[in-house]
Amino acid sequence: MTSTAVRSPQRLPIDRPAPVTGSGIALRGVSKEYPLKRKTSLRALDGLDLEVAPGEFVALLGPSGCGKSTVLRLVAGLEEASAGAVDVEGRPPAQLAREHRLGVAFQEHALLPWASIRSNVALPFQVAGRPVDDRRVDDLLRLVGLGGFENARPKQLSGGMRQRAAIARALALDPDVLLLDEPFGALDAVTRRRMNAELARIWSEQQITTLLVTHDVDEAVLLADRIVVMTGRPGRVRYTCTVDIPRPRGADVTRTPEFHGLVDTLTAMLDSADETA
Amino acid sequence: MRGSALRRLYPVLGVIALVVLVEVVGRFELAGKSWPPLTEVLASLGQPGRLDLVLRSLGATAVAAAAGLVLGTVLATAGAALGLLVPVARPGMDRLAAILNAVPLIALAPLLIMTVGREGTPTVIAALGVGFVMFVALSSGLLAASRTHQDVFTVLGAARLTRLRRLQFPAALPYFLDGLALAGPTAVLGATIGEWFGAPSGLGVLIVSAMQNFQIPLLWSAALSATLLSLLAYVLFSRVQVLAARRFA
Structure with missing residues (x-):
């Protein structure tokens, strides 16, 4: 049984503990239910606790369908928790979006097909009603290796290039919080590894509070300061570990026994996570 | 090849x-x-003053149809955008559009003659037909933006009008042009019918008078002109639609 049918005649009361002062992301006792047919609902998350300290890079690992993307959507303010509290910098997450201080890269690149790559990366400025900082846009395009492709349209680029443009767009306004929902999920293994290296390089330049959702163990170990493994649905935190491998974590790191040991532990954890559901 | x-x-x-x-x-x-045989219709245009009369009527109808196309499109765009910005108004707008489209145009004639006059009636009747087609096209077009694109605008903190301008309007453009390809002929038909109610000139006037005087070749020259005008509008907007689809899809 992976789904729980819960009778919920009325909505669960939302108890919101006093927000922590300071920044970072905090989820406490978060549950999320999706209503299905009449009076039944699907419980995607159940009493999840998760914290991301300011400037920390946390990877959320879990089997597919465990609700990792739901966690990210809650933190992005795209959905509301059924119970528990979600705070970003001590306030409701939608607040951060309204202040244009949130960067999100989704599974699909979600670039606007009618706009050039440059306009897509400049979009956050326009949405925020600020003058477009051309220097910043140029720098970002160079940073993600898309210099020279400014005037191309998304469909003229490869999948990897589109994802890089989407990441540049997420970084445009110097966000305080960066959310990445399997941004490289659709890429082949080689491109994916290269993108991981680039993301690590970009992140090391400006350590933004980052939450990465992924099912790729290597990716999590290469990028994160800390890894949180979730159980199968309904999602809970099963295991947390810090990654002590020093940065920068280049290709040589992937050959160390330390790296392999951690990957093996986490992979085993993911395997059994499916069963505990 | x-x-x-x-x-x-x-x-x-x-x-x-x-x-x-x-x-x-x-x-x-x-x-x-x-x-009548087609050749006879074409030959009738050679009679003195006949071609001039048909072309003058064609011009009047084209002007009324174009004005109706613009008016109807503007109103439909405003209505569809309102339905989007004020979700409460949406079902009301849908019903209003359906009702306006269901009222027989002939019944509206006396009302229109009293309010906008005989000269204005062709434009208004064209606009009514155009308005419905464009409202339907835009109502679905404005909802055509993908879920993920909507999410991108939400996390960027977009205001409703910004979302409308930068996401929903561009995403609706192919639907808009699709609508225009249908609305063009509708405008010509609407203007022609509107001219039956006493307009000073136009293909509709020509059709009515030719019909009453049993001038069959004249009747068909007017009908043929209206058909060609409709087709022209259709071909023109379809072309633009194909070009836009290439860029916006």
Whole structure:
């Protein structure tokens, strides 16, 4: 049984503990239910606790369908928790979006097909009603290796290039919080590894509070300061570990026994996570 | 190469077959005296002053249809955008559009003659038809933006009007042009019908007077002109639609 049918005649009361002062992301006792047919609902998350300290890079690992993307959507303010509290910098997450201080890269690149790559990366400025900082846009395009492709349209680029443009767009306004929902999920293994290296390089330049959702163990170990493994649905935190491998974590790191040991532990954890559901 | 040449030949063959059929039915009076041969209709344009009369009427109808197209499109765009920005208004807008479209135009004639006058009636009737088509096209077009695109605008903290301008309008453009390809002929038809209610000039006027005086070739020159005008509008907007779809899809 992976789904729980819960009778919920009325909505669960939302108890919101006093927000922590300071920044970072905090989820406490978060549950999320999706209503299905009449009076039944699907419980995607159940009493999840998760914290991301300011400037920390946390990877959320879990089997597919465990609700990792739901966690990210809650933190992005795209959905509301059924119970528990979600705070970003001590306030409701939608607040951060309204202040244009949130960067999100989704599974699909979600670039606007009618706009050039440059306009897509400049979009956050326009949405925020600020003058477009051309220097910043140029720098970002160079940073993600898309210099020279400014005037191309998304469909003229490869999948990897589109994802890089989407990441540049997420970084445009110097966000305080960066959310990445399997941004490289659709890429082949080689491109994916290269993108991981680039993301690590970009992140090391400006350590933004980052939450990465992924099912790729290597990716999590290469990028994160800390890894949180979730159980199968309904999602809970099963295991947390810090990654002590020093940065920068280049290709040589992937050959160390330390790296392999951690990957093996986490992979085993993911395997059994499916069963505990 | 050969295949594509053949494919281009088919529509030409189709038109020729249709013209021949019309001519034959008229020539042998297979459908009675009110179906003239095409050649006779064209020959009638050679009578003194006739071509001038038809062209002048065509111009009047084209102007009324174009004005109706613009008016109807503007109103439909405003209505569809309102339905989007004020979700409470959406079902009301849908029903209003459906009701306006269901009222028989003939019944509106006295009302329109009293309010906008005989000169304005063709434009308003054209706008009514156009408005409905465009409202339906835009209502679905404005919802065409993908879920993920909507999410991107939400996490960027977009205000409703910014979302409308930068996401929903561009995403609706192919639907808008699709609507125009249908609304163009609707405008011509609406203007022609509107002219029946006492407009000073136009193809509709010409059709009514030719019909009452049993001037069959004149009747058909007017009808043929209206048809060509409709087709022109359709072909024009379809072309633009294809170009836009290439960029916006």
